Amino acid sequence: MARATDDVTAVDTDVAVVGSGGAGLMCVLHAMTADPGLDVTILSKGAVGRSGCTRMVQGGFNAVLDPADSLELHLRDTLEGGKYLNDQELAHTLVTDAPRVVNELETRVGCFFDRAPDGRIHQKAFAGQQFDRTVHRGDLTGIEIMGRLRDQMFRLGPRELEDVRALDLVRDADGELAGVTALDIRTGRALLARARVVVVATGGAATMYRIAAPAREKTGDGVAMCWRAGIPLRDMEMLQFHPTGLLAGESRLTGAVLEEGLRGAGAYLTNAAGERYMARYDAARMERSTRDVVSRAGYTEIMAGRGTPNGAVLIDISRLGAAEVERRFPGMVERTRQVGQDLARGPVEVSPTAHFHMGGVVIDRDCRTELPGLLVAGEDAGGxxxxxxxxxxxxxxxxxxxARAGDIAAAIAADRPLRTPDAEQVATSVAAAYAPLTRETGEAPFPVTGELKDAMWVGCGVVRDRAGLEECLQVVDELADRASRVAVAGPREVNFAWQEALDLRNQLTVARNVVESALLRTESRGAHYRADFPDQDDVAWSRYIVLRDGADPVVRDVEHTRVSPEVSA
Amino acid sequence: MMVLDLLLAIQREHDACIGFRFSCRVAMCGTCTLRLDGRSVLACQTPVPQDRDTVRLDPVAGLPVLRDLVVDTAPFWREWAKVTPYLVPHDGLTEPAVVTPDSDERRLIDASLDCIGCAACYSSCAVAAGSRDFVGPAALNRAMVLVADSRDAAAEQRLAVADGAGGVDRCHYVYGCSAVCPKGLDPAAAIRYLRKSRLKS
Amino acid sequence: MSAAQGVFLGAFTVVVLAVVGFAAVVLVSARRIDGGGFVGVALRRMARSRRERAEAARWAFYAHRISGFGIFAFLCLHVVDVSLYAVSPSLYDDVHALYGTAPMRVFECALLVAICFHTLNGLRLLAVDVADLGLTASLRLLGGVASLTVVAAVAGSAVILGPVT
Amino acid sequence: MSGRTLAYLVVRLTGLLLAVLVTGHFAVTHIVHDVSTTDASFVAHRWSSVLWVVWDGLLLACALVHGASGVWVAVDDYVDVRRRRPWRSVLVAVTTLLFALGAVVLVVSAARSAG
Known part of the structure; x- marks a missing residue:
């Protein structure tokens, strides 16, 4: 075992794509379409095309397709939703590219989205938008997109390293990006992928909360990897909570989203006393208020002890009649019945659930980062x-x-030589990965993960304040110390306890940044709510926070390059 | 309590390195497939039977086991890849095709989309004999979706695979596939459709 | 017992062994590969819920296969023993007398069961193809196949075994 | 139409015919008549009728084709792809021999019964 670090298998490739969700596979598709001769390698911690959250998308894909809609409107909706903290160039790129990507998904990738009666792509209404522009395939849109993208891989034939977790970005002696170290989960062997271009697309880190919606892979690996490589991160405090996550006790189903349509259809939210508490938070819109407000209301009720003994509030749509509920929300009814409740016939326990990380690596509109050759796409990127x-x-x-990352990767790969990574960096990275397995004694990673989830939920959750955040920061640091001493028994082949230990390290890295950033933002904006600073402060805080390992936080003004917010009093 | 919760509890409290896969835990990733008392199911969607003290868990059938309940799905995808599982757009497809929701094409395809590649059907297929060289229900279901798709130009090569040695003739209507599909798809009907298309061509 | 009868019984034993061997291959590979071979578990599953009844179609497949092989194997022997008629009618009578013995009559009852099930189930599979029957309808038909097989087998067996009881 | 599609049709058509031929044959020899009375004279009497010669000839051909196809598929299912050839050869040889034997016997016997 001590010799494990000497035993590193090397793979040389033009483009190494870390992650195989929507961003990762779209990147591979574009890179290999732009340059069929390109050697592309996917490193995927889970099953290729079947891990991550794109797969779990129920709702759909916003794109301007209808002539009556406009890109300006979509951009404005996106910025209004983002409370004008967005990098407007990134948001603008999103809305301008989206129609083209939908077209590509339909005519090249093979997705077959739902059709309107006239035979054209159907677009449904979604919260926070002034136009019905959400393209979907039933309420399983993600499966259609990821299934078809996965199939494209059979046409293109990239090198698929399945069950291979990326560990660290490594540089050469001159400090240039040289590749990425990795661990083959099946064999437990270390791997070094030397690459001209590395694309990081691993997804967010919302699993660091006790109640969370995402897939298990999403432990902030990409963001943590970039952090360790000294790449700046932005908006780390911005973590979205969905208001109605299922609460199912110890079951892993806890946190699974009950869809927004329930509230739209007239579901009541009540606390344990049977009171429709939304009257106290948003009397005008009640349950149909925006995600952040409803999440906050539920969280406040639960934290104030007005929730059920299980720490939940109740959603009740049974007044529509069981048959009607079953007809309109079959998937949701089944989901609640699985945990012994019944949405069609009575109230169901729900809680806000950690959902999506808006923050992430600082990128430009071509996914480039500060480090040449490193591209970041998807939830790993911020702004x-x-x-x-x-x-x-x-x-x-x-x-x-x-898609953009793939295009750029193909364009720049030829100009970047394959570099020789610094041997010491590789050895350090691999040794750190093997550490939990080589320790003779120490606690298991599972309790530490559990405590991190609890600490983040209580201290850095839907409602935050200075005292809670400071305490949370302290706990995270203590847990990081314990995490550095966890030990895992068993073989190195297919050992998920060991993988948990490595996930934990990344979760702690991201968690610390979230808490630190949340402490700095002394206002409330969007998903970030400070009980001690409950108002949005456009004068002092039209600014975003940039964090970087080994440097002091930097606060920069948001540039309103496309749309200026309507000045509010 | 779901079977997945049982496995997680075993991992936390009894055997930290027990091998099992899962990702989304809401029946969308299709990675937690295993056999509960012989039946192929998703661990995240299947309650632990309460009527007895022990249950039997086996890995997915017909795929090589890596460790405990973790299998290598490569053979499943190898078969899947044989049917040209991706859209081969015909010339001139530059805009999303106009297909009304009540057209025969859309109805046929609609019922067969949403495959999550969990391999439960493959595992449950009785043609799963020692020398499995049947492309399998999932792959044929995908083939059917594309054969029926007016946007596609490769129906012939897919029907050739369906008519080949590992094709539709290997199906004996055991209905293992349709009975276990966690998304309620009916691969047996897709196979039947391909048999019919073959007779016409 | 004449020499010809001895040869026939030897060949008959080979046929029975072949069928047993084939059945073993089918069931062992079922047990090894798709989990359908767990008899006790399968019965419990079928009793538990409607959805699990689809398991019956799997067992129908095994039964179809084994019965089909059994009939085919017996056919091979039967073609030869009937051919004796062309060689010498008395030799045919000598061997054929065995068919009237009680043990052979029991075998003939088994053959009847196999033929009934294989025929009816075969017609069911044909109906699946012709009429695009789905899982539910095909299971309902399977119920009919099973009941008809039982009725025909009981009635037929009574006739076949009648002379010896 | 490919050979495999043809085989698919043949199995189903012979199966349909056999549903009548086999059950008819079994009913006559075991149910209508007791099996102990189906001796050489019974056979002689039967094969003096053209209907029964045709019936038994069809039965022989269909049963062998249908049965051999079924076993052929079973070989595909249970024998590794590299070891199928010898099993198939044996299957084809046995079936062909039996068909030849049965056909000769039928023709010879029918001629004798008729003569």
Whole structure:
């Protein structure tokens, strides 16, 4: 075991794509279409094309297709939703590329979206938008997109390293990007992918919360990797909560989203006393208020002890009649019945659930980062959504920026030589990965993960304040210390306890940045709500926070290059 | 409590390195497939039977086991790849095709989309004999979706695979596939459709 | 027992062994590969819920295969024993007398069951193809196949076994 | 039409015919008549009728084709792709031999019964 670090398999490739969700596969598709001779390697921690969250998209894909709609309107909706914290160039790129990408998905990738009665692509209404522009395939849009993208891989034939987790970006002696170290989960062997271009597209880190919606892979690997490589991150405090996550006790189903349509259809939210508490938070719109407001209201009720003994509020749509509920929300009814409740016949316990990380690596509109040769796409990147993401803009971001990353990767790969990574960096990275396995004694990673989730939920959740955040920061640091001493028994082949230990390290890195950034933003904006600074402060805080390893936080003005916010009093 | 929760509890409290896969835990990724008392199911969607003390869990059938419940899905995808599973757009497809929702084409395809590649049908297929060289229900379902698609120009090569040694003739209407599909698809009907298309061509 | 009868019984034993061997191959590979071979578990599953009844179609497949092979194997022997008629009618009578013995009559009942099931189930599979029957309808038909097989087998067996009881 | 599609049709058509031929044959020899009375004279009497000669000839041909096709498919399912050839050869040889034997016997016997 001690010799494990000497034993690193090397793979040389033109483009190494880390992650195989919507952004990752779209990147591969574009890179290999732009240059069929390109050698592209996918490193995927889970099953290729079947891990991550693009797969889990229910709602759909926002794109301007109808002549009556306009790009300006979509941009304005996106910026309004993001409370004007967005990088407007990124948001603008998103809305201008989205129609082209939908067209590509339909005519090249093979997606077959739902049709309107006239035979054209159907677009449905989604919260926060002035036009019905969400393209969808039933309420399983992600499966259609990812299934078809996965099939494109059989046409293109990139090198697929399945069950291979990327560890660290490594540089050569001159400090230039040389590739990425990785670990083959099946064999437990270390791997070094030397690459001309590295694309990071691993998805966000919302799983660091006790109640969370995303897939298990999403442990902030990409963001943590970039952080360790000294790349700046922005908007890390901006983590979106969905208001109605299922609460199912110890079951892993906890956090799974109950769709927004329920509230639209007239569901009531009540606390344990049976009171429709939304009257106290948004009397005009009640349950149909925006995600952030409804999340905050539910969280406040639960934290104030007005929730159920399980720490939940109740959603009740049964007054529509069981048959009607079953007809309109079959998937949701089944989901609740699985956990022993019944949406069609009575109230169901729900709680806000951590959903999406708006923050991430600082990129430009071509996915370039500060480090030449390193591209970041999808949820790993920050800035597109500002302080809040609109439903339907998530999968749009993944595919739009995945495609751009692929184009750019193909364009720049030829000009970048394959470099020899610094041996010491590789050895350090691999040794750190093997550390939990080589330790003789130490606690298991699972309790530490659990405590991190609890700490983040309580201290850096839907409602934050200075005292809570400071305490949370302290806990995160203590947990990081414990995490550096966890030990894992068993073989190195297919050992998921070991993988948990490595996930934990990344989650802690991202968590620390989220808390630190949340402490700095002394106002409330979008998903970030400070009980001690409950108002949005456009004078002091039309600015975004940039964090970088080993440097002090930097606060920069948001440039309103496309649209200026309507000045509010 | 779902089977997945049971596995996670075993991982936390009894055997930290037990091998099993999962990702989304809401029946969309299709990676947690296993056999509960012989039946191929998604661990995340299947309650632990409460009527007895022990249950039997096996890995997906017909695929090489890596460790415990973790299998290598490569053979499944190898078969899948045989049917040209991607759209081969015909010349001139530059705009999304106009297809009304009540057209025969859309109805046929609609019912067969949403495959999550979980391999439950493959696992449950009784043609799963020792020398499995049947392309399998999932792949044929995908083939059917594309054969029926007016945007596609490669129906002939897919029908050739369906008519080949590992094609539709290997199906004996055991209905294992249609019975276990966690998304309610009916691969047996897709196979039947391909048999019919073959007779016409 | 005449020499010809001895040869026939030897060949008959080979046929029975072949069928048993084939059945073993089918069931072992079922158990090894798709989990359908767990008899007790399968029965419990079929009793548990409607959806699990689809498991019956799997067992119908195994039964169809084994019965078909059994009939084919017996056919091979039967063609030869009937051919004795062309060689010498008395030799045919000598061997054929065995068919009237009680043990052979029991075998003939088994053959009847196999023929009934294989025929009816075969017609069911044909109906699936011709009429595009789905899982539910085909399972309903399978119920009919099973009941008809039982009725025909009981009635037929009574006739076949009548002379010896 | 490919050979495989043809085989698919043949199995189903012979199956349909056999549903009548086999059950008819079994009913006559075991149900209508007791099996102990189906001796050489019974056979002689039967094969003096053209209907039964045709019936048994069809039965022989259909049963062998249908049965051999079924076993052929079973070989595909249970034998590894590299080891199928010898099994198939045996299958084809046995079936052909039996068909030849049965056909000769039928013709010879029918001629004898008629003569």
């Amino acid at each position: 597109t959504h500002g302080a809040n993401r609109l439903g339907g803009n998530g999968v749009a971001e993944s595919t739009v920026y995945g």
